Amino acid sequence: MGKAGSRQDEATGPGSARFLLRTFKRILECNTLALERMAQMDRALGGEYVFDKAFLESAARDVCSLTHRTAYHLNGMADEGYVDLYDAYLRVKDALEDVLSGGMGPLAGRRVLPFSEIGWEMEPLVGLCNVGLAVLGARMGLPAPDGLAVTVTGMAGLSGTSRDEILAEMAHGVGDLFTRAGGRAILELSLVDAGSGGAGKILATAQADSPGSACEAVLAFAAGDADAPGEAGTAAGTGAPGTGGLAGSPGISRDARPQAVCIRLRPEAAVIGTLQTLAFDPNLPPSMLLSSRAPAGPALPDRCWLSRSAPHDPLRSRISPKEAGTSLPGGDALSVSSGRRLRGSAWLLPAQTALLAELGLAAERALGGPCVLSFVLTPRGRVRITAIEPITTPYPEWIGAEGQDELELPDEGDIILDGGQIACGGVGAGPVVPIDDDTLPDSVPLGAVGVARAASPALSRIVPRLGALLAEVGTAASHLATVARENRVPAVFGLKGAAALEAGSMVTVDADQGAVYRGVAESLLRQAALQGAQTGTEPEYLVLRRLLRHIRPLNLVDPQSRDFDAAHCRTCHDILHFAHEKAVDLLLSMGTPGQNGLGQPRRLEEDSPFALGIVDVGGGLAGVSGPVTLADVESEPLRAFLEGLLLKDVRRDAPARLSLGDIMGGIGRTSQALSADPASAGLNLAIAARDYANVTLRLGYHFSVVDAVVSPRPEHTFVYFRFAGGFADNERRARRAGLLLNVLERLGFRATRKGDLVVGKRKLMEAPDALETLRFLGALTAYTRQLDVELVSDVHVEHFTRRFLEASGLDVLHSGEAR
Amino acid sequence: MTDDISPAAAADAAKGRTSILVLDDEPIVCKRLRPFFQKAGYEVEAFTNPAEALERVTQRRFDVVITDLKMEGLDGLAFLGKVKALYPDTGVIVITGFATMETARESFRKGVFDFVAKPFKLAEILDGVRRIEKEKGLGTAK
Numbered sequence: 001m002g003k004a005g006s007r008q009d010e011a012t013g014p015g016s017a018r019f020l021l022r023t024f025k026r027i028l029e030c031n032t033l034a035l036e037r038m039a040q041m042d043r044a045l046g047g048e049y050v051f052d053k054a055f056l057e058s059a060a061r062d063v064c065s066l067t068h069r070t071a072y073h074l075n076g077m078a079d080e081g082y083v084d085l086y087d088a089y090l091r092v093k094d095a096l097e098d099v100l101s102g103g104m105g106p107l108a109g110r111r112v113l114p115f116s117e118i119g120w121e122m123e124p125l126v127g128l129c130n131v132g133l134a135v136l137g138a139r140m141g142l143p144a145p146d147g148l149a150v151t152v153t154g155m156a157g158l159s160g161t162s163r164d165e166i167l168a169e170m171a172h173g174v175g176d177l178f179t180r181a182g183g184r185a186i187l188e189l190s191l192v193d194a195g196s197g198g199a200g201k202i203l204a205t206a207q208a209d210s211p212g213s214a215c216e217a218v219l220a221f222a223a224g225d226a227d228a229p230g231e232a233g234t235a236a237g238t239g240a241p242g243t244g245g246l247a248g249s250p251g252i253s254r255d256a257r258p259q260a261v262c263i264r265l266r267p268e269a270a271v272i273g274t275l276q277t278l279a280f281d282p283n284l285p286p287s288m289l290l291s292s293r294a295p296a297g298p299a300l301p302d303r304c305w306l307s308r309s310a311p312h313d314p315l316r317s318r319i320s321p322k323e324a325g326t327s328l329p330g331g332d333a334l335s336v337s338s339g340r341r342l343r344g345s346a347w348l349l350p351a352q353t354a355l356l357a358e359l360g361l362a363a364e365r366a367l368g369g370p371c372v373l374s375f376v377l378t379p380r381g382r383v384r385i386t387a388i389e390p391i392t393t394p395y396p397e398w399i400g401a402e403g404q405d406e407l408e409l410p411d412e413g414d415i416i417l418d419g420g421q422i423a424c425g426g427v428g429a430g431p432v433v434p435i436d437d438d439t440l441p442d443s444v445p446l447g448a449v450g451v452a453r454a455a456s457p458a459l460s461r462i463v464p465r466l467g468a469l470l471a472e473v474g475t476a477a478s479h480l481a482t483v484a485r486e487n488r489v490p491a492v493f494g495l496k497g498a499a500a501l502e503a504g505s506m507v508t509v510d511a512d513q514g515a516v517y518r519g520v521a522e523s524l525l526r527q528a529a530l531q532g533a534q535t536g537t538e539p540e541y542l543v544l545r546r547l548l549r550h551i552r553p554l555n556l557v558d559p560q561s562r563d564f565d566a567a568h569c570r571t572c573h574d575i576l577h578f579a580h581e582k583a584v585d586l587l588l589s590m591g592t593p594g595q596n597g598l599g600q601p602r603r604l605e606e607d608s609p610f611a612l613g614i615v616d617v618g619g620g621l622a623g624v625s626g627p628v629t630l631a632d633v634e635s636e637p638l639r640a641f642l643e644g645l646l647l648k649d650v651r652r653d654a655p656a657r658l659s660l661g662d663i664m665g666g667i668g669r670t671s672q673a674l675s676a677d678p679a680s681a682g683l684n685l686a687i688a689a690r691d692y693a694n695v696t697l698r699l700g701y702h703f704s705v706v707d708a709v710v711s712p713r714p715e716h717t718f719v720y721f722r723f724a725g726g727f728a729d730n731e732r733r734a735r736r737a738g739l740l741l742n743v744l745e746r747l748g749f750r751a752t753r754k755g756d757l758v759v760g761k762r763k764l765m766e767a768p769d770a771l772e773t774l775r776f777l778g779a780l781t782a783y784t785r786q787l788d789v790e791l792v793s794d795v796h797v798e799h800f801t802r803r804f805l806e807a808s809g810l811d812v813l814h815s816g817e818a819r
Numbered sequence: 820m821t822d823d824i825s826p827a828a829a830a831d832a833a834k835g836r837t838s839i840l841v842l843d844d845e846p847i848v849c850k851r852l853r854p855f856f857q858k859a860g861y862e863v864e865a866f867t868n869p870a871e872a873l874e875r876v877t878q879r880r881f882d883v884v885i886t887d888l889k890m891e892g893l894d895g896l897a898f899l900g901k902v903k904a905l906y907p908d909t910g911v912i913v914i915t916g917f918a919t920m921e922t923a924r925e926s927f928r929k930g931v932f933d934f935v936a937k938p939f940k941l942a943e944i945l946d947g948v949r950r951i952e953k954e955k956g957l958g959t960a961k
Contacts, residue, residue, distance in 0.1 A: 040938075044938055047851075048940055048941075049938035049939060049940055050847075050848055050851045050852065050937070050938060050939055050940075050941065050944075051847075051937060051938035052845040052847065052848065052937055052938075053845070054937070055937055055938045422941075510858065512854075512855055512858070512941065513855070513858050513859065524858070527854055527857075527858075528854075539847075540847045
């Protein structure tokens with residue numbers, strides 16, 4: 001620690017400067033250890049590690065324990081000023097213990113959930129059909145309907161005293177659904193097998209057209225024989241399916257098997273059908289089975305076996321005879337042929353067939369295993385998914401033939417590339433499509449193998465469409481790897497030669513082996529599907545996902561927001577971040593001139609665009625007092641930031657042009673800034689340790705924060721940057737935020753923007769990379785400060801972005817040559 | 820012992836494919852390791868039930884045995900003892916959630932070649948198998 005403060009530092013009890021500094025360092029230690037553990041859990045999700053239940057328990061409890069210690073230390077610094085943080089911690093801890101004990105999670109008490117609140121980890125509560133439609137539609141942007149779920153809890157409650165409340169909630173949910181849909185519509189309802197052990201089968205179906213008839217249908221489900229399969233359920237039919245439901249008595253307890261109901265909009269149908277994503281036939285390579293027919297009548301369906309690999313050519317088809325005069329969707333009536341029937345015309349066009357195949361594969365990836373999609377083709381020729389179920393057919397012949405599988409596996413001669421790190425395990429095949437930061441998601445075919453030079457966070461928006469992802473630069477610990485795991489897209493990073501793969505060529509990626517094969521390796525795809533190599537199907541992986549949901553997301557972003565309080569902490573990461581921010585605030589307030597304790601911050605004696613005081617919390621500065629030069633700065637992250645800050649050529653020497661409008665626009669903000677903290681207005685402070693820096697800048701009326709740990713271990717390293725406020729008018733502030741966002745994304749940050757608040761986070765870096773990033777942030781800070789009111793149009797944003805990139809050398813980094 | 824080798828095992832030996840038995844009572848470990856080693860060119864049998872694995876090793880010899888130490892029903896060390904009694908030259912890799920000095924000492928006395936601690940990377944355990952192959956002069960699979 002050394003003598004960080006004045007000579008008066010004698011006491012080490014609570015409240016003393018020495019105690020505060022020591023406690024602050026403990027918060028930092030807990031923070032970095034917790035982040036490391038989170039990163040390990042996240043990498044395990046990608047298939048990089050083989051783990052067991054003991055790992056899940058120890059990892060989750062370690063993070064939880066570190067979170068608690070962080071909250072404890074913050075309260076130590078703040079004289080128990082954040083006791084609410086313990087309540088937040090207990091909420092998270094209870095959620096984690098619930099997951100570890102096999103419970104259904106914190107939403108287990110909810111009876112009705114709209115699709116927008118349903119995530120993949122809620123399958124025990126709402127069943128596969130609800131999870132599948134919610135994830136495919138709301139999360140992945142695929143053509144799945146809006147809807148809501150009556151949960152296991154809601155269905156169980158219908159036989160109790162809460163029945164009327166639950167029915168009211170359901171009616172309200174359906175009313176909201178109609179509002180979102182723009183009016184009343186036909187609803188499809190399915191009773192779904194759910195619970196922790198539920199396989200997700202659809203047990204019964206019904207239709208409804210109003211909140212009342214939907215409630216009646218659900219009551220009929222609850223009262224009916226749940227063992228009746230498929231369309232034969234007691235609720236079959238339209239109109240008034242509830243006639244049988246009233247026979248049930250509220251007091252009678254139901255079958256113990258958990259069930260849920262899926263209620264969703266049913267689009268108008270010209271053709272209906274199903275797609276089974278993995279179909280057995282001993283005479284065909286792995287295939288999908290597509291079945292389609294007209295919605296009314298007993299006609300035989302068309303059936304088509306499709307290749308599981310793009311472009312999904314038909315492997316076999318049986319097209320049913322159709323009556324003369326039948327209209328095909330989007331087409332004309334069939335002409336009369338011999339025997340008054342027309343043979344050879346299918347209900348679906350080849351393009352629609354291929355789209356369905358890709359939707360099936362996307363669903364399979366998202367849900368972690370083969371499944372059956374139900375779909376409709378609308379009169380306008382649009383494909384819409386209407387339901388999802390697991391496949392129930394066993395494959396005994398293939399299992400028995402496993403010996404042959406081994407012989408058929410591709411050999412080394414078929415490998416195009418190998419190496420790299422597993423970002424997400426699994427096998428995927430498709431055409432090679434080069435992607436970069438500027439690629440638009442819609443331009444990437446579903447199921448493509450995306451290849452990129454660098455695993456940039458900007459590629460995250462494309463991931464849900466990919467069948468596999470390869471990058472030459474990047475690690476399994478990066479943000480893009482996290483997104484690949486979230487979407488279960490097989491991914492290999494750090495794979496040399498990936499960007500040189502021929503666009504359009506067909507390849508198979510086996511991420512578990514770090515290998516890319518020429519062509520489509522059907523045997524690998526089959527093995528992956530059959531043997532559960534899609535690790536998302538394993539219970540351990542589902543538990544891990546659910547644990548991470550309560551651990552990893554960072555919801556608190558803006559410390560100036562009124563929501564930045566303990567009550568809004570919902571994850572371990574929220575609590576860790578909140579505690580860290582508040583601890584920094586406490587140290588900063590102690591460092592203000594005139595206060596006892598830390599004493600005077602030491603002035604930076606360099607040609608800086610603004611005055612900066614530095615507080616040493618351990619190994620950050622040489623010497624014990626007096627002005628500081630760059631040579632005295634021993635904190636690695638702070639020195640890197642200052643080196644960037646002091647770069648000459650990115651600073652604009654000419655004074656920024658001010659106009660009367662700018663002055664008037666800033667008046668409203670002026671009073672807020674002045675009233676916020678008069679004592680520290682105009683004072684810029686840095687807190688520095690050997691491997692840590694926090695730089696808080698109040699430049700006139702903007703606020704900028706850089707918070708960084710640079711460690712030999714990438715898991716400990718992170719850089720956080722925040723910029724808010726400013727004197728210019730609204731448009732110029734928005735443009736400056738745009739400039740910052742552009743540059744941060746090019747620097748590899750995961751950056752977000754809300755108005756003129758810009759937040760960037762980057763973590764899990766090697767030390768040299770982190771230091772280089774901090775130099776750029778220093779340069780960016782100086783640059784942005786100077787040009788505040790120069791951004792008079794969006795053209796200027798692009799212009800100044802380019803000038804900054806050129807002057808700071810970042811354009812070289814962007815082109816990838818710097819690596 | 821040569822009389823006990825089944826025709827299938829003899830055929831495999833002739834093809835130069837190293838044979839591996841995996842034993843871990845957690846199904847997920849077997850599900851991850853079996854396809855991984857198959858795709859790397861090995862012949863693999865995986866068991867979650869120690870009794871079944873024990874019965875299998877009395878029927879044929881494996882070049883490498885990978886076993887967890889801590890399992891319900893049968894102690895991993897007892898299983899190792901049986902394997903080594905039957906086939907002294909079989910290579911052994913032990914999977915453990917913890918490695919204490921005493922466990923390590925006793926395991927080495929039973930002929931353990933390598934330790935892998937959970938959670939482990941697939942590459943780690945593949946390296947272990949390849950070291951055994953090199954040490955014992957077995958044909959390299961890849």
